[in-house]
Amino acid sequence: xxxxxxxxxxxxxxxxLILIFYPLIYPLGxxxxxxxxTRKYYQAIEDLQPGSLVVxxxxxxxxxxxxxxxxxxxxxxxxxxxxxxxxxxxxxxxADCAVLFETMVLSEVDRTKKEYGVEWINMGYxxxxxxxxxxxxxxxxxxxKDAYGTPLEQLPLMKEMKSMEDVDLFIxxxxxxxxxxxxxxxxxPYDIPTVGATMSMGVPDLLTxxxxxxxxxxxxxxxGAAQYExxxxxxxxxxxxxxxLSLVHIFLIALVIVINxxxxxxxxxxxxx
Amino acid sequence: MISTDIGVWIGAILTIFxxxxxxTNRQNIAFRIAQTTVVGCALGYIIAIxxxxxxxxxxxxxxxxxxxxxxxxxxIGLMMYGRLVPGYTYLARTPIALIVAVGLGLGARAVFExxxxxxxxxSSNWLIVGVNPVTAFNxxxxxxxxxxxxxxxxxxxxxxxVPGIKAIQxxxxxxxxxxxxxxxxxxxxxxxxLFLGRAQFLVYDWLGF
Numbered sequence: 001x002x003x004x005x006x007x008x009x010x011x012x013x014x015x016x017l018i019l020i021f022y023p024l025i026y027p028l029g030x031x032x033x034x035x036x037x038t039r040k041y042y043q044a045i046e047d048l049q050p051g052s053l054v055v056x057x058x059x060x061x062x063x064x065x066x067x068x069x070x071x072x073x074x075x076x077x078x079x080x081x082x083x084x085x086x087x088x089x090x091x092x093x094x095a096d097c098a099v100l101f102e103t104m105v106l107s108e109v110d111r112t113k114k115e116y117g118v119e120w121i122n123m124g125y126x127x128x129x130x131x132x133x134x135x136x137x138x139x140x141x142x143x144x145k146d147a148y149g150t151p152l153e154q155l156p157l158m159k160e161m162k163s164m165e166d167v168d169l170f171i172x173x174x175x176x177x178x179x180x181x182x183x184x185x186x187x188x189p190y191d192i193p194t195v196g197a198t199m200s201m202g203v204p205d206l207l208t209x210x211x212x213x214x215x216x217x218x219x220x221x222x223x224g225a226a227q228y229e230x231x232x233x234x235x236x237x238x239x240x241x242x243x244x245l246s247l248v249h250i251f252l253i254a255l256v257i258v259i260n261x262x263x264x265x266x267x268x269x270x271x272x273x
Numbered sequence: 274m275i276s277t278d279i280g281v282w283i284g285a286i287l288t289i290f291x292x293x294x295x296x297t298n299r300q301n302i303a304f305r306i307a308q309t310t311v312v313g314c315a316l317g318y319i320i321a322i323x324x325x326x327x328x329x330x331x332x333x334x335x336x337x338x339x340x341x342x343x344x345x346x347x348x349i350g351l352m353m354y355g356r357l358v359p360g361y362t363y364l365a366r367t368p369i370a371l372i373v374a375v376g377l378g379l380g381a382r383a384v385f386e387x388x389x390x391x392x393x394x395x396s397s398n399w400l401i402v403g404v405n406p407v408t409a410f411n412x413x414x415x416x417x418x419x420x421x422x423x424x425x426x427x428x429x430x431x432x433x434x435v436p437g438i439k440a441i442q443x444x445x446x447x448x449x450x451x452x453x454x455x456x457x458x459x460x461x462x463x464x465x466x467l468f469l470g471r472a473q474f475l476v477y478d479w480l481g482f
Binding site for chain 1: 318376461466
């Protein structure tokens, strides 16, 4: 049994590889449970009335696309489907966040449902991190031009949305690095209802803001995105990938239990520590 | 049907190059090619974007519109390059001091409400009476966790001088371990999902399943 402790790690990787790839080709359709925080995230967007003004930030780096891409796509599909809802999109974290939005998210949504400049604006990436967030929150005209180089004063939506004070809902799709900075500069000083999508490892941090009443709903990782896709009725990458993730989790939990039992039994019998 | 898009092929080959690490169990030439390609592309793109957004939109663009005052931040920004010129490194101190001071000021203004005041309020909201049993149970756990974790960080309370404090601090450490365990578990979940994202790209976008 102690041979298990000396197993070549590449065997574990090979098993994980099979467990990930097999359900992608032959889906299993494992059941899905909708969490309360996911439902609140969905409901916050679903309850938006025509004329509601929203600010969204997509601050996910390219490396996190596998986990957060489905969250972003599902969120913007939902927003574009909401008739009369107007929003400004902006990125603060890194330049590739804006590229992801432009190339990977917008390509998945039906852009004909909203008129650019009248119902939505893409500000692109604003350099300056916390300073830029603070300046933008106080004055949406601060970047002077949108992501495509159009002067902001030429866009009709800018007459309705001047600062965070005009906003009805703040939506942030974030990795774990800038959640606290983003929240403390954009929605919290203006007391704006907020929902956030983050990677799995960012959930414990974001939950502290939920407990404090500053964030209402959360999408946590790929499972959150899958639940959200299920609620919106638009299946996407998250639902298609959930089978793989579930199988790997079961395998890893089993591996942790078995290896610990072997380790403890080997140690108690005076074997290798 | 397998993709005929050259961009997808480049993405797929670079992905396989990166994961070749798992086969050789160490860095290899394919891994390094992919790694340096990503870093080079990202750095070049970021420089281009920052120059366009900050220097063009926020400085030169505004100066061209007649806002001469914007020449001041432009000069302060240029002073940062003093670090590269021997004998003039002191020039960089002013912009660095400004960045630190503004960042600190903005952060300190907002952090008190979001990360101190509101968190203390939430931590003090122990609903035990008149709520359902689950909420009451959670409140009790929360109360114990807050007190014991704070006690854990009171290093001046020495176990040999304060009777019973060791048990409280050990309980606090237990709660910290629970948090770190949850965080570690979630980190593994994230890493697996990132791999899943690349697997989906290979299976759906490249191989066309």
